[in-house]
Amino acid sequence: MALKITVIGTGYLGATHAAAMAELGFEVLGLDVVPEKIEMLRRGEVPMYEPGLEELLRRHIDGIEGSTGRLRFTTSYEEAGAFGDVHFVCVNTPQKHGEYACDMSYVESAFASLAPHLDRPVLVVGKSTVPVGSAARLARLLAEQAPAGEAAELAWNPEFLREGFAVDDTLHPDRIVVGVASERAEALLREIYEKPVAEGSPFVVMDYPTAELVKTAANSFLATKISFINAMAEVCEAADGDVVKLAEAIGHDERIGKKFLRAGVGFGGGCLPKDIRAFMARAGELGADQALTFLREVDSINMRRRGHMVELTREAVGGSFLGKRVAVLGATFKPDSDDVRDSPALNVAGQIHLQGGQVTVYDPKGMANARRLFPTLGYADSALEAVRGADAVLHLTEWREFRELDPAVLGEAAGARRILDGRNALDPELWRKAGWVYRALGRPQA
Ligand code: UDX
Secondary structure (H helix, E strand, O other): OOOEEEEEOOOHHHHHHHHHHHHOOOEEEEEOOOHHHHHHHHOOOOOOOOOOHHHHHHOOEOOOOOOOOOEEEEOOHHHHHHHOOEEEEOOOOOEOOOOOOEOOHHHHHHHHHHHHHOOOOEEEEEOOOOOOOHHHHHHHHHHHHOOOHHHEEEEEOOOOOOOOOHHHHHHOOOOEEEEOOOHHHHHHHHHHOHHHHHOOOOEEEEOHHHHHHHHHHHHHHHHHHHHHHHHHHHHHHHHOOOHHHHHHHHHOOOOOOOOOOOOOOOOOOOOHHHHHHHHHHHHHHOOOHHHHHHHHHHHHHHHHHHHHHHHHHHHHOOOOOOOOEEEEEOOOOOOOOOOOOOOHHHHHHHHHHHOOOEEEEEOOOOHHHHHHHOOOOEEOOOHHHHHOOOOEEEEOOOOHHHHOOOHHHHHHHOOOOEEEEOOOOOOHHHHHHOOOEEEEOOOOOO
């Protein structure tokens, strides 16, 4: 009999994982404690923008015309417990308010709600990003609270998907990492991931703490790479160098690599910023804080980018934002997503607004989320509308739509032809030819 799978939590990670498991041929039950989310998913509506996800879900959701019917949803842990042979826990672990540590309450409550319904041998697989040591603790909790006792086993299987590429990253992962405590757990996970492994994804088996650490280590490395290049951008600005050329040239060295060397307003989102902070907090608890002090610098270089963008803009509009209009192109933390969590774009927009500037934001997909989070900012329905009458235009999220804008047309609408490219993604020549003063982070002014 084929394995039956439950996926607990239907956010980015869970919704994508549930759809991917159905695509791999399993019967899947997705669970969320928010009834409205479940109602939407049952209708085939996805609560977030993620390319390809809605199609993938609709291909499998029971009750949708032409679907395989392999994917259903519930709010009941009792139903999930009765259904699943393998339970994936995909709830989020946000940063705690006012602290570096991550908030484990959703994970704790998922385990506490599921355990009493586990009365036969099952595998519970944690996918959430957690502080190292959590898995061992949760495994003990399962053994104590599940009627099945130690037959309710735990594995840790971190997820490396990127927003905007979530579907592809889940179906064709560049590695599958599993932290296990038994051969049975490893065998079950090998069965689940048989297809991607056959297609070439490496399957790397390890213990719990290493699996937990792989995730935070990977995100810390990526954050470090971005802050490194942003530090080089600071030096380039001081020395009149060009960080884009520098990144290209060092990236030719395969040991360094070209990816994640795009200098700009820095990293944001629901993962990188909070993961490096939670990692520092956990290392402190373990008495290993010295090992990660460099991450404090990674974080502060990153936050400095936002302030620097505000400074450059203030300078560009003549030294004060009072009475000045600033157009902000981009609200999401990266393109091809509607996620505005810890978005550098909105942070910059918010700072300028607080300093008296009249800010108008436009984003292709992030408007609803941005309006909810920053209701006092101005919003426009198009880039052209946002730019109308602006004293400066800021390019803060590198959507393709913005690269395809016609600087001549925008120039007609703008109050002044001044653009600051916070993502080094526009073509400086194109904008300069159309009469714009183009300025980018870490590049010579002219
Ligand atoms: C990240 C990890 O990449 C992924 O493996 C993990 O599972 C979750 O966290 P994500 O948050 O979707 O994924 O975004 P990512 O593509 O990593 O970008 C993060 C931020 O870094 C964005 O704000 C992006 O604009 C910024 N970034 C990225 C740069 O500023 N420069 C770069 O060169 C690359």
